[in-house]
Amino acid sequence: MIKALPGHENGICVVDPGLERLTAANATAFRDELIALLGNGEDRLLVDMSAVEFVDSSGVGAMVGVLKKIGNRGEIAICSLTGNVDKMFRITRMDKVFAIYPSRAAALAAMSERP
Amino acid sequence: MRYWMPISTPMQGEEVHGWLVVVADDDAFQRSYASAILRKLGFIPIEAADGVEALALVRNAGAQLLICDLDMPGLDGHEVVRQIRADRSEAYVHILMVTGSGQRGERDRALEAGVDDFMAKPLDAASLTARVRSVTRLLAHEKLLAERNRTIAEAKQRIEDDIRIAARAQKRLLPAPHAELGDTQFHSAFQPSNILSGDMFAYYDLGDGMIGFYAIDVAGHGVNASLLSVSLGHLLTSDYFRSQVATQPGSPDPAALVARLNERFFDADGQDYFTMFCGVICRATDRLHYCQAGYPPALLVSDDGAITPVGEGGFPVALIGQMDFQNASVAFPQGSSLVLLSDGAHEAEDAAGTAFDDSRIAEVVGASATTPANIPAKMLAALTEWRNGIPLDDDLSVLVCERRSKP
Structure with a gap:
């Protein structure tokens, strides 16, 4: 179950996935929860992955699913990728697809510069 | 009374x-x-x-x-x-x-x-x-x-029987565990996590001194993933493969094949995608031309036992439309081998939740550097031991391409 922390500057909503593992078992639910946030008008999402230890291909697919859903109407950024998750994002070149930041503070700063 | x-x-x-x-x-x-x-x-x-x-x-x-x-x-x-x-x-x-x-x-x-x-x-x-x-x-x-339960149990049995038949059909699409194409030998192993698998691989003699191969891992597993992997297995015949990669003599273009598949299988509303490693070996130049599309890097094992990862990563196929897929090439001389492993190997966790990961994979590969034909079986055995016999959560395929030394 994700934890959404809306109300940051410039309408950024920080999302804590609330999961240690984002896999085929929970990827669809995760995607649907993020898409529900979009439905509530949150169109600037920052997913903080610091507590996520493992992401499989279905997890990557879920993230891209949200990105496709947002399209040009908003943005989704990712921060704090660790170890194997960072490797997964590099091997699949998702670092070229998503805006990825080393920390939540860095992400919020960068995102606030382009409201 | x-x-x-x-x-x-x-x-x-x-x-x-x-x-x-x-x-x-x-x-x-x-x-x-x-x-x-x-x-x-x-x-x-x-x-x-x-x-x-x-x-x-x-x-x-x-x-x-x-x-x-x-x-x-x-x-x-x-x-x-x-x-x-x-x-x-x-x-x-x-x-x-x-x-x-x-x-x-x-x-x-x-x-x-x-x-x-x-x-x-x-x-x-x-x-x-x-x-x-x-x-x-x-x-x-x-x-x-009780009657409903019996009906459900019968339906479940029928579905399981069908799935087993489908799994046999899928397995028949895979090449033999050992095969020889000229001076190059292929060794492979395949283990679905859940009867049906999203993994697929093949290799072919493309003529003109070229050998082509690929390994595919469809995201997710089970029926959905296997349907896509089977349609890819049917599509990727040697003729199709050659028609995409061998358009210019002397410069194989595996990225063109991957881009073609991306175009064909990308669906803006869909969820299905796959990772792929697609390679062409040129005998005349002793080089491997490859396109790595989100598949884990291959391991190049030289005749002195040194192991080098091949591939810096690349976009998966059918995940995002209109992506730019890159070719790369590396020296692949006779006497060396290339090992491809689906991420089911890297991600396999032991009872404590520790992933098998690159270092242990390299250890298993290194131990069989001089006998590459043994790598698939040794890898399965090492993973089985690592998992303490518990079946893998993800499909696993091992494909080893061995270039024989000059006689």
Whole structure:
């Protein structure tokens, strides 16, 4: 179950996935929860992955699913990728697809510069 | 002697004919009275004169209703109930207990032991009929559920049979575990996590001194992933492969094949995608031309045992439309081997949740550097040991491409 922390500057909503593992078992639910946030008008999402230890291909697919859903109407950024998750994002070149930041503070700063 | 019977016909709408009821009472008069009422209602009563007999009848006759006197010599009502409940038989046995007027205090104990309902002595036909009706409704409901369960179990069996047939068909698409194409040998192993797999691989002699191969891992696993992997397996014939990668003599273009697949399989509303490693070996130049599309880097094992990862990463296929797929190439001389492993190997976790990961993979590969034909089996064995025999969560394929040394 994700934890959404809306109300940051410039309408950024920080999302804590609330999961240690984002896999085929929970990827669809995760995607649907993020898409529900979009439905509530949150169109600037920052997913903080610091507590996520493992992401499989279905997890990557879920993230891209949200990105496709947002399209040009908003943005989704990712921060704090660790170890194997960072490797997964590099091997699949998702670092070229998503805006990825080393920390939540860095992400919020960068995102606030382009409201 | 005549008993007054308020009900002269069997119960309407509830099919009770042929249902067995054990009537346990040490008083023969009480027994035959209850039996007579039950018979009128359409049941088949079987009488037991004491607790031991009652227990044996319930266990052996398959009765689902027991009408039991509390006070019986030997095994009393409480003990009979306790033993029936301890049996944990598949069918629930409904127990109605008959108690004397002075035994109200015993009822809590009896409920505790597992009695469903009570009747007071002297037994009267109206009270027995009402309670038996209530049990009959439950029994009819249980029967309905049991029938549904049986239908579901049969459907499940059919689905599992179909899936096993599909798995055999999928496995037939995969090449032989060992094969020789000119100076190049291929060795492979395949282990689906869940009968059906999303992994697919193949290799072919493309002519003109070129050998092509690929390994694909569809995201997710199970039926959905396997359908896509099978359609890819059918699509990627040697002719198709050659028509995409060998458009310019001397410069193989595996990225063109990957881009073509991306175009063909990308669906803006879909979720399905796959990772792929697609390679072409040029014998004349001893080089490997490859496109790595989100698949884990390959491992190049040189003849001195050194292991080098091949591939910096790349976009997966059919995840995002209109992506730019890159070619790369590396020296692949005779005497060296290339090992491709789906991420089921890297991600395999032991009981403590530690992933098998790159270093252990390199160890297994390094140990068989001079005998690459053994790598697939050694890898499966190492992973089985790592998992302590627990099946993998993800599909696993191992494809080893060995370039034989010059004679």
